[in-house]
Amino acid sequence: MKEKKLVIIGAGFAGLNLARKLKNSGYEITLLDKNNYHQFQPLFYQVATAGLEPSAISFPLRKVFQGYKKFHIRTCEVIKIESEKNVIQTSIGEVDYDILVIATGADTNFFGMKQVEENAIPMKSVSEALYLRNHALQRFEDALSAKDETERKALLTFVVVGGGATGVEVSGALADLKRFVLPKDFPELNFDEMEILLIENGDSTLSAMSAEASAKSKEFLERLGVKVMLSTQMKEYDGRTVILGNGKTILARTMVWAAGIKGNVIDGLNQEIIVRGSRMKVDRYNKVIGYENIYAIGDIANMVTPLYEKGHPQLANVAINQGKTLAKNLKAMLSSKPLHEFEYKDMGSMATVGRNLAVADFKKMKFQGLFAWMLWMFIHLMLILGAKNKFFVFINWAWNYITFDQSLRLIIKPFKRKVSR
Numbered sequence: 001m002k003e004k005k006l007v008i009i010g011a012g013f014a015g016l017n018l019a020r021k022l023k024n025s026g027y028e029i030t031l032l033d034k035n036n037y038h039q040f041q042p043l044f045y046q047v048a049t050a051g052l053e054p055s056a057i058s059f060p061l062r063k064v065f066q067g068y069k070k071f072h073i074r075t076c077e078v079i080k081i082e083s084e085k086n087v088i089q090t091s092i093g094e095v096d097y098d099i100l101v102i103a104t105g106a107d108t109n110f111f112g113m114k115q116v117e118e119n120a121i122p123m124k125s126v127s128e129a130l131y132l133r134n135h136a137l138q139r140f141e142d143a144l145s146a147k148d149e150t151e152r153k154a155l156l157t158f159v160v161v162g163g164g165a166t167g168v169e170v171s172g173a174l175a176d177l178k179r180f181v182l183p184k185d186f187p188e189l190n191f192d193e194m195e196i197l198l199i200e201n202g203d204s205t206l207s208a209m210s211a212e213a214s215a216k217s218k219e220f221l222e223r224l225g226v227k228v229m230l231s232t233q234m235k236e237y238d239g240r241t242v243i244l245g246n247g248k249t250i251l252a253r254t255m256v257w258a259a260g261i262k263g264n265v266i267d268g269l270n271q272e273i274i275v276r277g278s279r280m281k282v283d284r285y286n287k288v289i290g291y292e293n294i295y296a297i298g299d300i301a302n303m304v305t306p307l308y309e310k311g312h313p314q315l316a317n318v319a320i321n322q323g324k325t326l327a328k329n330l331k332a333m334l335s336s337k338p339l340h341e342f343e344y345k346d347m348g349s350m351a352t353v354g355r356n357l358a359v360a361d362f363k364k365m366k367f368q369g370l371f372a373w374m375l376w377m378f379i380h381l382m383l384i385l386g387a388k389n390k391f392f393v394f395i396n397w398a399w400n401y402i403t404f405d406q407s408l409r410l411i412i413k414p415f416k417r418k419v420s421r
């Protein structure tokens with residue numbers, strides 16, 4: 001019998017795990033992604049703060065899927081779904097499917113603030129993380145030749161917007177750079193002038209975690225010298241001046257935007273299935289509501305269950321497990337076996353703040369400080385794909401820990417040839 005054509009859009013945590021679990025399973029699989037690699041998003045902040053090389057947290061898809069039969073990879077952007085014809089339009093042409101899985105994840109949400117979108121730096125891809133690294137390092141080079149004190153202070157002021165895990169992690173990592181690394185690199189600069197400000201609209205950092213974790217994360221950040229501004233609204237930023245909701249202003253040449261995400265919706269499907277946060281309504285089998293052969297998994301999917309009435313949290317673990325459950329169900333469909341409903345078993349959550357400092361919630365057990373930090377490192381090391389990457393990340397971390405240094409402070413600019421006339 002001819003294999004059914006299964007097309008997966010997105011090789012993030014959800015799409016990658018789905019595809020891996022369907023190895024030689026009787027489907028002809030086409031995996032489409034804008035990039036030819038998978039990205040480990042939880043460690044973007046370490047690329048942005050010169051702790052890890054991009055290649056340590058990015059994995060070439062063709063290497064991951066070596067040896068898979070009836071398996072095709074195409075690097076392209078999916079533009080439109082034409083469900084009535086079972087085809088999708090992509091940047092490299094038309095692709096047809098019997099079953100389509102949308103695993104496109106989410107992108108940064110600037111909530112319509114165009115000027116902020118133009119001037120702030122998000123961290124939703126490895127290239128954006130690398131851009132932030134270049135941008136931040138260049139600010140210190142520029143500070144050496146600033147024309148006056150006001151300009152120098154603005155260059156040395158880093159504003160991070162959003163007190164969730166990403167905002168907390170990047171603020172803490174910047175504070176570690178300020179404490180241990182930058183004064184050695186730039187002895188001509190006075191690092192008392194460097195400020196790291198974390199702006200959060202709500203009244204706590206890490207509000208999705210326990211009250212203990214929230215309180216400790218703020219305490220840890222302040223211990224590291226980060227100025228945490230809670231219940232503060234960021235209204236506007238033109239690349240030089242941050243305007244707050246209370247009318248106050250801050251001069252800063254860097255703003256990191258970690259304040260929201262929205263689903264990467266592809267055109268063509270019924271708009272009524274798109275709910276809050278641009279997520280697609282799915283049933284308990286991840287089937288998109290109203291479609292017989294289209295599924296959505298990971299951050300883009302919104303599944304309402306008795307435990308999660310507003311949908312699951314947008315986390316790597318949810319995406320990984322939805323990918324695995326859908327793979328099981330797709331195999332079951334081939335042999336007409338019963339299907340499994342998805343539910344997320346929350347094993348806990350954690351966030352790191354800085355050297356020796358992290359917070360972790362595991363049901364009734366809550367840890368803060370050094371033990372939580374070691375747990376955080378161990379779990380993330382286990383989650384990274386590939387033995388080589390695990391090894392390099394471990395060596396990097398060990399080296400950085402022992403030497404209080406990290407050696408990746410290169411400003412790598414995109415190549416542009418100057419044409420002589």
Ligand SMILES: Cc1cc2nc3c(=O)[nH]c(=O)nc-3n(C[C@H](O)[C@H](O)[C@H](O)COP(=O)(O)OP(=O)(O)OC[C@H]3O[C@@H](n4cnc5c(N)ncnc54)[C@H](O)[C@@H]3O)c2cc1C
Nearest residue numbers: 010012013014034041042078104105298299314315316319
């Ligand atoms: C900085 C940061 C830190 C995080 N830290 C944690 C953490 O510590 N713990 C945790 O559990 N979660 C964390 N998350 C969240 C976690 O990374 C996401 O929940 C997870 O990546 C979702 O997986 P996904 O497969 O749904 O989407 P993604 O991993 O985002 O993958 C989507 C894929 O789809 C591709 N794609 C999108 N649109 C198209 C298109 N039109 N055409 C072709 N390809 C397309 C993208 O290139 C991408 O490869 C973090 C996220 C970020 C940004």
